[in-house]
Amino acid sequence: MKGYALTTKTKKNIRVLRLFLISLIFVSIAASVAIIGCNYIGNRNFKETFYSVSSLKVNNKIRIIQISDLHNCSYGNDNDKMVDRVRKLKPDLIIYTGDIIDSKAEENDKAISLCKELSDVAPSYYIYGNNEVEKYYDIPLTQESLDKKFGFNDNNREPDKLLELTDNLTKKLEASGVKVLKNSSDTVTVGATNVDVYGVLTSNPSSFWLYAGESFDEYMYSNENNLKITAIHEPLVFEEYFPDSWGDLMLAGHNHGGTVKIPMLGPLYTHDGGFLPDRGGHYVDGRYEVQGRPLIISSGLENKNIMRINNQPEIVIVDINKF
Amino acid sequence: MISSLLQKLPLAAVGLLLVISALTIYFRSKNVTKSEFVKIFKSTRLVGAGILIFVILISGVFGVFNHMKAKHSVTAVVALNYSEASQAQNSNGTRYNMAEIICDEVVEKAIEMGAFENVTVKQLKNCLCVYPYIQGDVNDKSNYHISTEFVVEYHASKHTDHLDAENVITLITSAYKDYYIEKYTDNFSVINEEDKPDYSTMEYMDIVTYLNKETTSILNYLYGMAEKGPSFVTKNNTTFHAIAAKIHQFKETQIEQNLKSLILQHGIARNKGNYIDRLSYQNKNTDFDKQRNNASFGLCNRAIDMYSEEMTRVVLVPTWDESGKYYMGRTKVGIDELSVLATIFSDNVASNEKEIMDNNLVIGKMQGATANTSANAEADALIASIDESIDNFTVEAINAGREYSNYRMNQCIAVSISGTSLFGELKTIVIFAFLSYIAACVFAVSKKFPKA
Numbered sequence: 001m002k003g004y005a006l007t008t009k010t011k012k013n014i015r016v017l018r019l020f021l022i023s024l025i026f027v028s029i030a031a032s033v034a035i036i037g038c039n040y041i042g043n044r045n046f047k048e049t050f051y052s053v054s055s056l057k058v059n060n061k062i063r064i065i066q067i068s069d070l071h072n073c074s075y076g077n078d079n080d081k082m083v084d085r086v087r088k089l090k091p092d093l094i095i096y097t098g099d100i101i102d103s104k105a106e107e108n109d110k111a112i113s114l115c116k117e118l119s120d121v122a123p124s125y126y127i128y129g130n131n132e133v134e135k136y137y138d139i140p141l142t143q144e145s146l147d148k149k150f151g152f153n154d155n156n157r158e159p160d161k162l163l164e165l166t167d168n169l170t171k172k173l174e175a176s177g178v179k180v181l182k183n184s185s186d187t188v189t190v191g192a193t194n195v196d197v198y199g200v201l202t203s204n205p206s207s208f209w210l211y212a213g214e215s216f217d218e219y220m221y222s223n224e225n226n227l228k229i230t231a232i233h234e235p236l237v238f239e240e241y242f243p244d245s246w247g248d249l250m251l252a253g254h255n256h257g258g259t260v261k262i263p264m265l266g267p268l269y270t271h272d273g274g275f276l277p278d279r280g281g282h283y284v285d286g287r288y289e290v291q292g293r294p295l296i297i298s299s300g301l302e303n304k305n306i307m308r309i310n311n312q313p314e315i316v317i318v319d320i321n322k323f
Numbered sequence: 324m325i326s327s328l329l330q331k332l333p334l335a336a337v338g339l340l341l342v343i344s345a346l347t348i349y350f351r352s353k354n355v356t357k358s359e360f361v362k363i364f365k366s367t368r369l370v371g372a373g374i375l376i377f378v379i380l381i382s383g384v385f386g387v388f389n390h391m392k393a394k395h396s397v398t399a400v401v402a403l404n405y406s407e408a409s410q411a412q413n414s415n416g417t418r419y420n421m422a423e424i425i426c427d428e429v430v431e432k433a434i435e436m437g438a439f440e441n442v443t444v445k446q447l448k449n450c451l452c453v454y455p456y457i458q459g460d461v462n463d464k465s466n467y468h469i470s471t472e473f474v475v476e477y478h479a480s481k482h483t484d485h486l487d488a489e490n491v492i493t494l495i496t497s498a499y500k501d502y503y504i505e506k507y508t509d510n511f512s513v514i515n516e517e518d519k520p521d522y523s524t525m526e527y528m529d530i531v532t533y534l535n536k537e538t539t540s541i542l543n544y545l546y547g548m549a550e551k552g553p554s555f556v557t558k559n560n561t562t563f564h565a566i567a568a569k570i571h572q573f574k575e576t577q578i579e580q581n582l583k584s585l586i587l588q589h590g591i592a593r594n595k596g597n598y599i600d601r602l603s604y605q606n607k608n609t610d611f612d613k614q615r616n617n618a619s620f621g622l623c624n625r626a627i628d629m630y631s632e633e634m635t636r637v638v639l640v641p642t643w644d645e646s647g648k649y650y651m652g653r654t655k656v657g658i659d660e661l662s663v664l665a666t667i668f669s670d671n672v673a674s675n676e677k678e679i680m681d682n683n684l685v686i687g688k689m690q691g692a693t694a695n696t697s698a699n700a701e702a703d704a705l706i707a708s709i710d711e712s713i714d715n716f717t718v719e720a721i722n723a724g725r726e727y728s729n730y731r732m733n734q735c736i737a738v739s740i741s742g743t744s745l746f747g748e749l750k751t752i753v754i755f756a757f758l759s760y761i762a763a764c765v766f767a768v769s770k771k772f773p774k775a
Contacts, residue, residue, distance in 0.1 A: 020376050023380055031383075048490060051502075052497045052738075054734070056733065264745065323502075323504055
């Protein structure tokens, strides 16, 4: 009798446990579908992230819009939603921090058309990301592959040789009114403030200093009263090199905000930082302080080939004030 | 909007369950005796698996939606980092008003900066509130607190649900910072405000007066700044006092000694006759003033002589100062007032005499001088050079002032933004779980009641 009573109780417990597990699985599936569905719908639009930065070098308020990692995606027909919002936000400068095109896509018309539309809004600068490099240079811009391509070694390296290479994208961008910065800088006057924008082509840490060091120093140590904005695609360089200064504002992209953002833990994974890169002290997404100056990393705008969860595509708006 | 509705759904379900169960118990309890009632309660399993599953699942669903809704509420702390803030003042010494953080002007500017669509100033303002970070107690003197930190809260409403809460609060605080700096920052227009006069039409001695006035206004500005920041050193390694000393010396040597001496030495004037007439007329007026001051001085002296000796005795009155200490105060009597007036009139007479003598000196020099074009040219060149130097001093003073202002206003307002805390969310979920547990228990009990 005792054994029978125990079996009945056990059976009842198993039934309850099964019911509990089935409910849990059902709720988990429903929650996952809801989360993925909500994110899918949410990711069809981009958010605007505002940052406020101060620098005593500015005499008037300056607004910069950073567009990054679009990967040839479109928000509305020909990105008209984005163009409309950017127009309304009235930027003084627009900076594209790379991967606006996708190396796998055959045509880059959407990206070019976006650049063309926005070049009427404000002076625009374009920095190459790994996708542009992959598509138009055929090789990754690491020290090893560059040295091999040009036959360089530590004694005969000439960084200018890399810059002499021309490509179709640069021609199209320049024709549409966008200035392409390849390990070079440009000065633009916004109101009563002179702004130097430096764009890095060799953003891979292995080649950065060897190929961009000279031009970076020239940019950094001339016209020191100008506001200095350093734009780079891959932020890993900021973890590897420690010059006196990286400028008054640094802009980067590349990481797509870690693709999935877990509440309390942050971004899930990046190629350079591995799992939970934020916890490992890597620069992934958002605002960081590098040598006392702000580094802003955009989580990018790609919404097609990656599963963004809790990580809506974004355009970044940086307001630079005197105080 | 959707997240707000979804968050209310589990709450409504629990509420409904509670109401239905309570009503069931109410209607069925009519046929139940008190002892049966107690028996039913005792026989119900209040920690059964079914109840726990229900509580966990519904709390989980509530937690997810509550987290989604929590994203629509953001808090920012605005900290004032300048010395006057501790006295509840703005940086220019006027009274600080925390309501300005969310005033119409700031909200309007935030809407403009964010290019927010489909929202009015009033609608957005209704979602914002501001209060001191540390409240203090106005009823208890020992707990008075002047807050230098203020909390700004944003809770989205149906009109503002489409806006990103963090962006709203970022832009509100940023717009407030702009508003504050624009309204309360140092004013640099105290010098060089007026257009320059045409020196070629002015009398040389009037130019001297004008240049003196210009340098004095720069000096006043610099002394004012030096009082605010006595130890401030500019990037050119100079201080306000050092710049003021340089300008003061320039004024004494270049304007008073060189220019004025040159003019007097050569009796230079644009129109000698007119200028001498003007000085003579001035002298006549000053002489009248002198006579009046003389008469008043004599009158005061006569009144003092007439004062009775008994009335001049000093009366000492015990009184106390601001810190509450007693001292013997000397009362003023009529003779004190008369002697003060006599001194003033005597000083005025001396000042009038000096003015007349100065004017006579200039008139004498002018009358004795012969036309000298080279002296005129020399004076014009010196005026141009002094004027240029004053311009440079003005720029130097303004730059030093701006530099000091930048140094002082930099980070004068710091902002930190935070969403709803995890602890806060957990607290809400625990309260909800408790409520749903009660509802589930009441439901379980209600099921045990026999139908009528």
